[in-house]
Amino acid sequence: MRKVRGKSADIHANPYFLKAAGEGVPLSWNHYEKMLPQDAFSCLGLTCYDCLLGPCRINPFGEQNEKTVCGLDREELVIRTFSRFTGIHTPDADKAADCFLEAAFPALESLYKGLPGETAACTKRIGLGILKQENINICLERPSASFLELFLKTAKENAAMAAGVQAPGFCISLVGSTPFICPPDVVCDTGSSELAIMTGLVDAYIAGGDLPSRAWNAAANYHTAFYTADSGNCDTNKIMEFLNGACKAYKTRDKSRIMPSDVLEEAKFSGITALRDSLQGKSYKGVCLFGGSSNLKLTQDEALFHAVRTMAEKGILCAAFGEAALTLGKYGLLNGQDNVIGFWGAAALPELLKILPYKDTPCYAYFPELFGREDILGLLACAGKDLPAYTSTRLPVEGADRLSKALGERVCYGKPGEVPDSILRAIQEGRHGN
Ligand code: SF4
Numbered sequence: 001m002r003k004v005r006g007k008s009a010d011i012h013a014n015p016y017f018l019k020a021a022g023e024g025v026p027l028s029w030n031h032y033e034k035m036l037p038q039d040a041f042s043c044l045g046l047t048c049y050d051c052l053l054g055p056c057r058i059n060p061f062g063e064q065n066e067k068t069v070c071g072l073d074r075e076e077l078v079i080r081t082f083s084r085f086t087g088i089h090t091p092d093a094d095k096a097a098d099c100f101l102e103a104a105f106p107a108l109e110s111l112y113k114g115l116p117g118e119t120a121a122c123t124k125r126i127g128l129g130i131l132k133q134e135n136i137n138i139c140l141e142r143p144s145a146s147f148l149e150l151f152l153k154t155a156k157e158n159a160a161m162a163a164g165v166q167a168p169g170f171c172i173s174l175v176g177s178t179p180f181i182c183p184p185d186v187v188c189d190t191g192s193s194e195l196a197i198m199t200g201l202v203d204a205y206i207a208g209g210d211l212p213s214r215a216w217n218a219a220a221n222y223h224t225a226f227y228t229a230d231s232g233n234c235d236t237n238k239i240m241e242f243l244n245g246a247c248k249a250y251k252t253r254d255k256s257r258i259m260p261s262d263v264l265e266e267a268k269f270s271g272i273t274a275l276r277d278s279l280q281g282k283s284y285k286g287v288c289l290f291g292g293s294s295n296l297k298l299t300q301d302e303a304l305f306h307a308v309r310t311m312a313e314k315g316i317l318c319a320a321f322g323e324a325a326l327t328l329g330k331y332g333l334l335n336g337q338d339n340v341i342g343f344w345g346a347a348a349l350p351e352l353l354k355i356l357p358y359k360d361t362p363c364y365a366y367f368p369e370l371f372g373r374e375d376i377l378g379l380l381a382c383a384g385k386d387l388p389a390y391t392s393t394r395l396p397v398e399g400a401d402r403l404s405k406a407l408g409e410r411v412c413y414g415k416p417g418e419v420p421d422s423i424l425r426a427i428q429e430g431r432h433g434n
């Protein structure tokens with residue numbers, strides 16, 4: 001079992017880990033530790049469950065010509081797995097790495113198609129301190145733009161519902177970033193969603209997005225009304241149901257389990273032109289683009305926090321977007337720190353990659369923690385756009401010799417703590433560009 005401090009670099013998270021342990025509330029970290037070892041075949045990309053002839057798996061140490069039921073060899077099986085993760089299909093196993101790298105940028109663009117134009121500047125308050133004891137607190141994780149707009153409108157029009165349960169109002173906050181600019185402040189990043197619930201102050205939690213929310217682990221043990229939402233159930237009646245659920249839950253709060261927080265930082269996110277302005281206005285030793293989100297296999301935030309601090313001190317412009325930027329904001333690193341700049345929302349990446357690489361400035365990308373498709377596509381898109389890319393999360397491709405080798409030339413795995421030195425060394429030695 002890892003120690004409390006090994007779970008997150010955030011010292012403000014520790015009291016909530018201890019609270020969970022004291023209350024016997026199992027969090028995702030506990031489930032992960034209990035589950036170990038995870039299926040090694042799947043970690044290498046050597047499993048498939050796409051049809052009922054399977055699931056199939058190939059032993060990485062077995063004979064070279066071992067095949068799945070439908071005749072895929074080791075290389076083809078891993079490619080199929082990675083296609084499932086990325087949504088990119090490649091017909092030619094010999095050119096699979098190139099295909100993944102080239103297709104990632106257009107795949108990202110199509111993911112964010114239809115979202116409001118250029119990434120704009122905005123200021124957000126970030127921290128568990130957003131949750132106030134007197135309010136009915138509602139957290140929205142990864143809401144779609146249409147859902148959020150309707151939710152805010154409906155909550156405003158029905159603000160009197162809060163008075164019905166003797167509360168001064170609804171307090172609506174985000175968990176994680178959204179790919180579009182929006183008004184609510186942020187209670188935490190998605191990797192810390194369980195800790196928000198552990199305050200005992202979240203009355204309703206509404207999870208969006210395609211992937212399951214870890215918040216359920218804690219919500220199942222608290223008074224919190226937990227819902228999932230997508231554009232398919234985005235109508236006023238449904239939202240009224242959520243608001244009613246939040247009011248009812250507010251009345252059932254257990255005061256003895258409330259642990260409020262006063263941690264709150266203000267983060268200034270830049271508009272997209274700020275990157276070009278920075279590069280034109282000052283000479284940097286290099287630029288490093290930071291992305292990705294949260295993966296509990298690593299000590300949460302540690303690699304990102306360390307890398308940004310180390311590289312910014314050495315004169316590298318650290319530009320973060322999406323969850324990575326939000327995380328820097330949580331640590332107070334987005335309020336005017338030298339050489340650090342953040343962009344709200346993952347949708348900023350395609351725009352950033354139209355500016356980077358910039359002239360002859362060495363440019364790199366580091367995505368320490370990867371979670372889902374968006375993160376993987378972002379990493380591949382950077383590598384595909386000639387930014388040497390690093391991650392500290394293992395991709396499920398190591399079961400395929402050729403794919404793993406070809407991809408590894410453009411996307412390097414580096415242990416947390418070691419990547420900043422690798423990048424700084426490469427800059428010093430004049431090695432940059434793929
Ligand atoms: S490898 Fe082929 S046979 Fe096996 S589960 Fe996947 S698609 Fe089905």
